[in-house]
Amino acid sequence: xxxxxxxxxxxxxxxxxxxxxxxxxxxxxxxxxxxxxxxxxxxxxxxxxxxxxxxxxxxxxxxxxxxxxxxxxxxxxxxxxxxxxxxxxxxxxxxxxxxxxxxxxxxxxxxxxxxxxxxxxxxxxxxxxxxxxxxxxxxxxxxxxxxxxxxxxxxxxxxxxxxxxxxxxxxxxxxxxxxxxxxxxxxxxxxxxxxxxxxxxxxxxxxxxxxxxxxxxxxxxxxxxxxxxxxxxxxxxxxxxxxxxxxxxxxxxxxxxxxxxxxxxxxxxxxxxxxxxxxxxxxxxxxxxxxxxxxxxxxxxxxxxxxxxxxxxxxxxxxxxxxxxxxxxxxxxxxxxxxxxxxxxxxxxxxxxxxxxxxxx
Ligand code: ATP
Numbered sequence: 001x002x003x004x005x006x007x008x009x010x011x012x013x014x015x016x017x018x019x020x021x022x023x024x025x026x027x028x029x030x031x032x033x034x035x036x037x038x039x040x041x042x043x044x045x046x047x048x049x050x051x052x053x054x055x056x057x058x059x060x061x062x063x064x065x066x067x068x069x070x071x072x073x074x075x076x077x078x079x080x081x082x083x084x085x086x087x088x089x090x091x092x093x094x095x096x097x098x099x100x101x102x103x104x105x106x107x108x109x110x111x112x113x114x115x116x117x118x119x120x121x122x123x124x125x126x127x128x129x130x131x132x133x134x135x136x137x138x139x140x141x142x143x144x145x146x147x148x149x150x151x152x153x154x155x156x157x158x159x160x161x162x163x164x165x166x167x168x169x170x171x172x173x174x175x176x177x178x179x180x181x182x183x184x185x186x187x188x189x190x191x192x193x194x195x196x197x198x199x200x201x202x203x204x205x206x207x208x209x210x211x212x213x214x215x216x217x218x219x220x221x222x223x224x225x226x227x228x229x230x231x232x233x234x235x236x237x238x239x240x241x242x243x244x245x246x247x248x249x250x251x252x253x254x255x256x257x258x259x260x261x262x263x264x265x266x267x268x269x270x271x272x273x274x275x276x277x278x279x280x281x282x283x284x285x286x287x288x289x290x291x292x293x294x295x296x297x298x299x300x301x302x303x304x305x306x307x308x309x310x311x312x313x314x315x316x317x318x319x320x321x322x323x324x325x326x327x328x329x330x331x332x333x334x335x336x337x338x339x340x341x342x343x344x345x346x347x348x349x350x351x352x353x354x355x356x357x358x359x360x361x
Contacts, residue, residue, distance in 0.1 A: 001032040001070050001197050003056060003162045008065035010051050010221075015115075027050040027221040033165075033214075038191050038198040040212030042205060042244070048221040049201040053167050056199060058082045060205050069164060082165070085158030085196075089170040091150045093142040093157075100138040102154045103128055128156040131190055148179040148208070155190065166191070166198040172207065178322075184211050205245050209233065217241050234346070239356035242283045242349055248312070248323045255282035255350065262350065265318050269297045269343050272350065272361040280359060282353040288332070288347025289324035291332055295340035315339050 010026040026048040030241070033039045041049045051249035054060040056067060058079030066075045074082050093102050103125040107116055116124070129135040132152040142150050151171055158166060171187065172180045188211040191198045202208050208215050209229040217224045217232065217240075225237045229245075236242035242250050253264045257280055260273040264282055287292045291296075299322050314321065316336075324341065326332065331338065350359045 002035045002068075003197055003199070004068040004166055005012070005029045005031055005052075005056070005070070006066045008052070008055060008067060009063050010048070010055060011059065011063040018350055026055070029158070029223055031216055031223065031226055032274050033197055033199055035197055036195045037213040038200060038211060040208035040215045041199060041201045042203070042208040042215050043218035043224075044203055044219075044244075047218040048359050049165060049218060050169055052218075053086075053199060053201050054168055056165065057084045057086050057167050059086075061250060065093040066212075069101075083161070083163050084165045084167055085161060085163035087151070087158045087166070087168045087171050088155045089173045091154040091174075092141070092152055093153055095142050098139050098141055099129070099145070099153050100125060100133060102142070103138075103160050106157060106161050124160050124162075125156075128160040131159060131193065132156045132186070146179070147175050148183050151175065151183060152186070155187070159194065159196075163196060166194075166196045168198065169201045170201055170203070172202070172204075180207070187211060206247055209245065217244060222277070235347060237358055239281055239283065239351045239358075242351075242358075246285060248325070249285045250283040250285050250349075251320075251322050251324075253282040253317060253320065255280050257350070262348070264297060267297045270345060270348055275350070275359055275361050279353050281353055281356065283351065284343060285347040286323050286325040288344045289313075289322075289326065289341040290344060291324075291326050291330050291339065292342045293340055295342040297341045297343060299341070301332075301334070301336050301339045304332055 008026060008029040012021055012023040012025055014022050041052055043049055056061050062075060066073055066137060104121055107121045107124060112114060126135060129138060130154050134149055134152045137145060137149060172183055175183055184207055212229055214226060215229050215232055216226050219240050225232050225241050233245045255262055255264045257272055257275045258273060258277050261268045262270040262272045299317045301315050303314040305312040306328055309328060310325050313326055313332055315322045352359055
C-alpha cells in the first residue's frame with residue numbers, strides 16, 4: 001500500500017503568552033511512499049521528522065493538507081483505525097510483562113470483527129517473534145534482554161497486528177555501534193520479507209542511505225530533496241544536502257569562476273564552461289581528488305591515515321582542512337610539504353554563495 005502526503009503542514013501554536021510565534025514543524029510536504037518500499041526521513045534534530053511520522057500514524061493531526069493510504073483519505077481517521085505499526089526509539093515495552101505478553105498485548109485490545117481467538121493470537125505472536133528471531137526469548141522479561149533484543153520485541157509487537165504501514169522513529173539510537181549495524185540490516189531484511197510499506201526516521205545519514213529505497217532530506221520543516229540514496233549523494237540540489245550526506249563529509253571551499261574556469265584560491269582546478277563569472281562555494285567529495293604530482297590544486301600536507309583499502313590524506317588549503325580518500329595502491333610520500341591533486345568533475349559541485357543552490361555546469 002502506498003502512502004501519499006499531499007501539501008501536509010503542521011503548525012504548533014506558541015505556548016508562550018509573551019511571544020505569539022508559532023512553530024511550523026512541517027511545511028507543505030508532498031511525497032509518496034511507494035507500495036512495499038522503505039523510505040528514510042532524514043535531517044538534523046528539529047527538522048520535523050517525528051512530527052511527519054506521527055501525522056502519518058494519526059497520533060498528531062495535520063494543520064493542513066491530506067494523507068492517503070492508497071486511495072483512502074485517512075487525514076481524519078483515528079490512529080487505531082489506520083492499521084499502522086509504530087516503533088519508538090525507547091522501545092516502550094511493559095517491564096512487568098514477558099516478551100510473549102508484550103507481543104500479544106496489541107492483539108488483546110482488538111474489538112468486534114477484528115477480535116482473535118487465543119490460538120490465533122498465539123500463532124500471530126509466534127510468527128512475529130520468529131521473523132525478528134526472538135522466539136527463544138518469549139518467557140523473558142524486558143530487563144533480561146539486551147537493547148537489540150528489546151528493540152526486536154518492539155518491532156514484533158508492531159508487526160503482530162499485520163500493519164499496512166510500519167513507522168519507525170529512530171529505532172536504533174539506543175543501541176551501541178555494532179548492534180546498530182546489525183539491527184539496521186535486520187530491519188531491512190524484515191521489511192523485505194514482509195513487504196510492508198515502511199517509513200524510517202533517522203538523523204544518521206549513513207543509516208538512512210544504507211537501508212532506504214528512497215530518502216527524504218529535510219531541513220527546518222522543509223523538504224530539500226527526495227530520491228534514491230545514491231542519486232541524492234551524486235546529485236545534491238544544494239549545499240545543505242551535499243554536506244549532510246557522506247562520510248567523511250564533502251570538502252567545502254570558497255571559490256570563483258572566471259572565463260569558464262573554476263578557481264579554488266589561486267589554483268585553476270576545473271573547466272566549468274557556461275558558468276558566468278562569479279564567486280561560488282565549491283564542494284568536493286573526498287573521493288573526488290586524484291593524487292597527481294602535476295595537478296593544479298595545491299594543498300599543504302598535514303597527515304596520512306591508512307585505512308586498509310584506502311588512505312585518507314589530510315591537508316590544508318587556505319587554512320581549511322581537506323580530507324581526500326585515495327586508493328592505497330598509490331604511494332604518497334609523507335615527508336612532502338605539499339600534495340597536488342586534479343579533481344574528478346563528477347565529484348565537484350558548485351553552489352551560489354548566497355542561496356547555496358547548486359549551479360550546474
Ligand atoms: P529530533 O531528531 O530531535 O527528534 P525531529 O526532526 O523529529 O527532531 P520534530 O520532533 O518533528 O523534529 O520537531 C519539529 C519542530 O516542531 C521542532 O522545532 C520542535 O521543537 C517542534 N515541536 C515538536 N512537537 C511540538 C509540540 N508538541 N509543541 C510545540 N512544538 C513542537
